[in-house]
Amino acid sequence: MFLKVEDLHKVYPSGTHALKGVSFEVKEGEFLVVIGLSGSGKSTLLRCINRLHDPTTGKITFLDKDVTHVKGEELRNLRKSIGMVFQQFNLIKRRSVILNVLSGNLASMSTFNSVSENFSEKDLEDAYKCLDIVGISEKANVRADALSGGQQQRVAIARSLMQKPKLLLADEPVASLDPATSNSIMQYFEKINKELGTTVICNLHFLSLVRRYATRVIALKAGEIIYEGFPEEIDENWFKTIYGEEAEEVEIR
Amino acid sequence: MIDHHKIAVEKVQKQQDKENSSKFLKAILLDSFFVFYSILVVQRAIIYNFILELKEIPFSWGEIGIIAVISAVVGTAWAFTKTSLSCKLFGIAKEGKITDLTVEIFGWFLFNITFISGWMITKISIIDLFSEEGLRGAQRIFGALFTPQFSIFDEAFFALIETIYIALIATLVSIPITLILSFLSARNLMNDNPLSILTYNVLRVILNFVRSIEPLIWAIIFSVWIGIGPFAGMMALLIHTIASNAKLYSEAIESIEAGPVEAIQATGANKIQVIWYAVIPQIVLPFLSFTIYRWDINVRMATIIGLVGGGGIGTMLIQYQGLAKWHEVGLIVIMIAIVVWLMDYISAKIRAAIY
Ligand SMILES: Nc1ncnc2c1ncn2[C@@H]1O[C@H](COP(=O)(O)OP(=O)(O)OP(=O)(O)O)[C@@H](O)[C@H]1O
Ligand SMILES: [Mg+2]
Numbered sequence: 001m002f003l004k005v006e007d008l009h010k011v012y013p014s015g016t017h018a019l020k021g022v023s024f025e026v027k028e029g030e031f032l033v034v035i036g037l038s039g040s041g042k043s044t045l046l047r048c049i050n051r052l053h054d055p056t057t058g059k060i061t062f063l064d065k066d067v068t069h070v071k072g073e074e075l076r077n078l079r080k081s082i083g084m085v086f087q088q089f090n091l092i093k094r095r096s097v098i099l100n101v102l103s104g105n106l107a108s109m110s111t112f113n114s115v116s117e118n119f120s121e122k123d124l125e126d127a128y129k130c131l132d133i134v135g136i137s138e139k140a141n142v143r144a145d146a147l148s149g150g151q152q153q154r155v156a157i158a159r160s161l162m163q164k165p166k167l168l169l170a171d172e173p174v175a176s177l178d179p180a181t182s183n184s185i186m187q188y189f190e191k192i193n194k195e196l197g198t199t200v201i202c203n204l205h206f207l208s209l210v211r212r213y214a215t216r217v218i219a220l221k222a223g224e225i226i227y228e229g230f231p232e233e234i235d236e237n238w239f240k241t242i243y244g245e246e247a248e249e250v251e252i253r
Numbered sequence: 254m255i256d257h258h259k260i261a262v263e264k265v266q267k268q269q270d271k272e273n274s275s276k277f278l279k280a281i282l283l284d285s286f287f288v289f290y291s292i293l294v295v296q297r298a299i300i301y302n303f304i305l306e307l308k309e310i311p312f313s314w315g316e317i318g319i320i321a322v323i324s325a326v327v328g329t330a331w332a333f334t335k336t337s338l339s340c341k342l343f344g345i346a347k348e349g350k351i352t353d354l355t356v357e358i359f360g361w362f363l364f365n366i367t368f369i370s371g372w373m374i375t376k377i378s379i380i381d382l383f384s385e386e387g388l389r390g391a392q393r394i395f396g397a398l399f400t401p402q403f404s405i406f407d408e409a410f411f412a413l414i415e416t417i418y419i420a421l422i423a424t425l426v427s428i429p430i431t432l433i434l435s436f437l438s439a440r441n442l443m444n445d446n447p448l449s450i451l452t453y454n455v456l457r458v459i460l461n462f463v464r465s466i467e468p469l470i471w472a473i474i475f476s477v478w479i480g481i482g483p484f485a486g487m488m489a490l491l492i493h494t495i496a497s498n499a500k501l502y503s504e505a506i507e508s509i510e511a512g513p514v515e516a517i518q519a520t521g522a523n524k525i526q527v528i529w530y531a532v533i534p535q536i537v538l539p540f541l542s543f544t545i546y547r548w549d550i551n552v553r554m555a556t557i558i559g560l561v562g563g564g565g566i567g568t569m570l571i572q573y574q575g576l577a578k579w580h581e582v583g584l585i586v587i588m589i590a591i592v593v594w595l596m597d598y599i600s601a602k603i604r605a606a607i608y
Contacts, residue, residue, distance in 0.1 A: 009261045010261075011261040011262060011264065011265050012265075013265065013268065015265050015266075015269065017261065017262065050519055052515055052518065052519060056260075056261040056264065057260060057261055076521040076522070076523060077521065078521070079518070079519055079520065079521035080520065080521030081521075082519070083519075083520075084516070084519040086512060086515075086516060088512050089512075090510075090512035090513050090515065090516035091513065091516075092513050092517075092530060092531060092534050093513075093534070094534045094535075095534055103517060103520065103522075103530045104520050105520075106517065106520055106521070106522035106523075106526045106530065107520055107521030107522055107523075109526075111523060111525050111526060114522075114526050114529065114530070115525065115526070115529050156516070159516075159520070160520075162520075163520055163521070
């Protein structure tokens with residue numbers, strides 16, 4: 001079993017019940033897209049998988065192992081095999097692009113070597129390869145905050161590739177980018193999914209992107225899964241169920 | 254499935270109940286204190302002192318005790334109505350006209366009695382400020398300032414250098430110690446296990462305590478401990494610098510962007526790696542800026558500390574003041590002013606440059 005989520009609940013200390021019994025499975029090599037209105041629990045779901053948030057109850061199995069409550073070393077190993085890309089890129093702004101990419105590999109380095117920034121030849125080579133995959137190696141020595149949003153997101157993807165992840169989580173990776181840039185970023189995810197065989201779980205807002213890139217879709221509404229199926233099956237009716245009667249589809253090319 | 258839902262909700266509900274009852278307890282205490290304070294101020298400062306104009310204000314613990322008991326009863330009863338000032342402050346008051354009215358009336362009442370009694374205690378007197386004798390004193394001191402005695406310039410100059418160095422050493426030595434303490438007292442780094450939460454809380458209490466004692470008082474303590482002189486002054490500044498900068502640093506750590514920290518955590522990095530890669534790059538500039546600013550503050554404080562035996566220009570100033578040599582005092586004051594102004598200017602320039 002690659003990833004299995006069973007009856008997952010998440011209640012925040014504030015009292016918000018963000019996930020109410022979510023269950024689904026992901027097979028290796030899938031490109032699963034999670035859709036749903038703002039506040040429906042998409043980010044919470046992804047963050048429970050790599051345990052940036054602790055699930056309140058329920059069970060998560062990753063590569064046949066119960067990871068719901070792992071701690072310490074085991075938790076770090078879990079996170080090492082799961083990459084994550086964020087809406088706000090979350091790069092270290094004052095450092096160079098290449099250092100940002102190298103920081104994806106910290107879990108494989110000793111604490112001493114990482115604090116003294118003593119990277120091996122092989123690590124550097126790998127980092128450049130990851131930058132090549134997202135086509136931005138010429139910016140290796142530029143400060144991260146000197147890049148445009150789209151470029152920063154490519155660096156963030158390279159950082160997560162540096163982990164050689166089995167699973168890549170992407171939380172609305174294109175929500176703060178313009179339509180053209182969005183498409184090109186999504187194409188990198190597609191390439192990683194198809195060529196490197198990395199399983200991807202991605203939160204998205206735009207249905208046109210979903211139809212184009214997803215192999216399977218789940219839709220959340222108020223913390224529950226209300227739809228699970230293939231992207232081409234989402235018709236007008238489903239759309240209105242997921243996003244509400246008032247909603248109208250926005251095209252993005 | 255329903256069960257899980259219930260368990261989850263109950264978990265959170267319990268936590269909230271606990272929080273609310275502790276808030277209510279605090280509200281009872283605070284309301285009792287408000288009542289106690291009002292009775293005392295009205296009785297002692299306003300009635301005895303101002304209206305009856307008693308020379309000797311009667312004092313007995315029995316009376317205070319009775320007032321305390323009355324206040325506790327009234328305060329508790331008031332808190333139970335859920336319309337009190339403290340309930341409002343802790344956010345557990347009933348919404349409505351009565352609450353708004355009590356809060357407004359009592360708030361104003363507290364402010365006014367405090368202001369009136371404060372005015373009386375300070376013995377504010379326009380007469381003293383502009384009396385003939387007062388004006389003559391002012392003339393003497395200002396006159397001396399404008400006719401400084403330059404024969405002690407060399408001595409004052411070296412004393413000033415001593416002061417600047419005392420401040421510099423105190424600031425430099427504080428840096429590594431402050432750094433370590435600030436990480437240990439930043440909430441967002443110290444919330445993952447009971448031991449770190451304990452360390453955080455203990456450190457916070459100690460730092461708050463040390464900081465609440467002014468450098469001037471630390472200087473008195475150290476001049477008794479290790480004898481009058483520059484070393485005592487340096488130690489006083491060092492202790493206070495560590496305590497106040499540790500707070501500033503740790504607040505800077507607490508207000509960093511969470512995003513990069515999460516991103517590095519998500520790669521499976523350990524705590525030290527997360528601090529090195531995601532926390533430190535975000536705090537170097539504020540840290541540098543605080544530290545330079547602190548050097549500037551320490552130069553001023555070193556002067557004051559000298560007054561109680563911390564060495565440097567302050568010690569010299571107090572000696573000449575004791576001898577009533579006003580023209581020498583005038584020179585020293587002018588030199589201090591120039592150095593303080595220069596430090597202020599330089600530190601502002603440096604801080605502007607690093608951002
Ligand atoms: N750290 C948190 N503490 C408390 N409540 C939170 C936290 N994060 C999210 N929530 C709440 O949980 C619910 C689900 O939020 P979540 O961020 O998972 O939604 P989302 O589907 O990702 O929305 P968006 O599209 O706006 O990103 C919301 O009601 C939100 O307010
Ligand atoms: Mg979200």
